[in-house]
Amino acid sequence: MSSDPEQPSPVTPFAPMVPDGSHGGLLERDPELAAAAHAVDELVAGATAGGPVRGGILVYRGEAGIGKTTLLREIQRTARDRCTVLTARGGETLTSVPFHVTRQLLQPALDRFDEEDVRLLCGGHFDLLAPALGLAPPPSASAAPADPQGVRDGLAKLLERLADRLRDRPPVLLVDDAHWADAESLAWLDAFTRIRRDRRLPALVVLAHRPLSEGPQRTGVPAVLAALADRAVVTLGLHALTLDATAALARETLGGHADEPFCRELWSVTSGNPYETVELLAKARDRMLEPVAGSASLLRGLGAEARGGGLVARVEELGVGPTQLSPGRSPSSARTAPRASWRRSPE
Numbered sequence: 001m002s003s004d005p006e007q008p009s010p011v012t013p014f015a016p017m018v019p020d021g022s023h024g025g026l027l028e029r030d031p032e033l034a035a036a037a038h039a040v041d042e043l044v045a046g047a048t049a050g051g052p053v054r055g056g057i058l059v060y061r062g063e064a065g066i067g068k069t070t071l072l073r074e075i076q077r078t079a080r081d082r083c084t085v086l087t088a089r090g091g092e093t094l095t096s097v098p099f100h101v102t103r104q105l106l107q108p109a110l111d112r113f114d115e116e117d118v119r120l121l122c123g124g125h126f127d128l129l130a131p132a133l134g135l136a137p138p139p140s141a142s143a144a145p146a147d148p149q150g151v152r153d154g155l156a157k158l159l160e161r162l163a164d165r166l167r168d169r170p171p172v173l174l175v176d177d178a179h180w181a182d183a184e185s186l187a188w189l190d191a192f193t194r195i196r197r198d199r200r201l202p203a204l205v206v207l208a209h210r211p212l213s214e215g216p217q218r219t220g221v222p223a224v225l226a227a228l229a230d231r232a233v234v235t236l237g238l239h240a241l242t243l244d245a246t247a248a249l250a251r252e253t254l255g256g257h258a259d260e261p262f263c264r265e266l267w268s269v270t271s272g273n274p275y276e277t278v279e280l281l282a283k284a285r286d287r288m289l290e291p292v293a294g295s296a297s298l299l300r301g302l303g304a305e306a307r308g309g310g311l312v313a314r315v316e317e318l319g320v321g322p323t324q325l326s327p328g329r330s331p332s333s334a335r336t337a338p339r340a341s342w343r344r345s346p347e
Helices: 030-049 068-079 100-110 115-121 126-133 148-165 183-192 220-230 243-254 260-270 274-286 293-306 311-318
Strands: 056-061 084-089 171-176 204-209 234-237
Touching: 030 056, 030 068, 030 204, 030 234, 056 068, 056 220, 068 084, 068 171, 068 204, 084 100, 100 126, 100 148, 100 171, 100 183, 115 148, 126 148, 148 171, 148 183, 183 220, 204 220, 243 260, 243 274, 260 274, 260 293, 274 293
Parallel strands: 056 204, 056 234, 084 171, 171 204
Antiparallel strands: none
């Protein structure tokens, strides 16, 4: 369980989008997207040139509802034509399931290969690694437990071999809600990112998670996330929307006549949190609230009602016209149907 003091959102957080003609329309995320675009360019350039692949780690941190999921989805969209994009998401109720995130990331990639190739990728350690990958049942209770370091290091080597096989479309690993990732998967990613002392990894690893607790006494998942951030190419904190961005979103949603007092009160009530801004705008539209000064005083009460949930359904009712309000569907939900189902074992 994450030590993040923030409470989880009632539904999946997301960030607003408007058609501004750049970076897929995400509001005020240019630096974050530029960093990802540069990292993907470096990864692909190294693979194309035949020299050392120049991957690395990117970390995005932000409070619940700040738009981490939508940011990762946009990175996925921009990388998918040149890279093999592998996605996963931590789950608040799944933190105790070993290698849950690992399986989300690697199973779709391994589905491309036949059994013989998968065994080669495992480097002679298929029997050791297969249960962690979901390719074989877990050992029986009477069997000797697997060596955790052996499994972790074996999976790190597997990913390195896989990246070499995918050199024409180098892998980009996107992990959303990493603060809810299982400890075993994070230990594997930590081991993989330590493979190269020059930090020129054969893959790009992108993590999105909530802010870590302060202080040097971190343990468990927060400690591993902090270590990964220390080796990251860049670590960026996602900020709240400015008043200008909030006003732009209000006018895209409720009409261009949304006035300054209304927009300022919207920004004040939501503190610029994209999740809460879109939720409140959905509620205002439901109530056919005129976005003018005379209605501004009603926003705080509507905001208290809107936080009760049901946001995804309300956003879908808004449609996908000139305003795109993107629900935070995990990138992993877009995975292709598994192939070679003979290899899959239930978790």
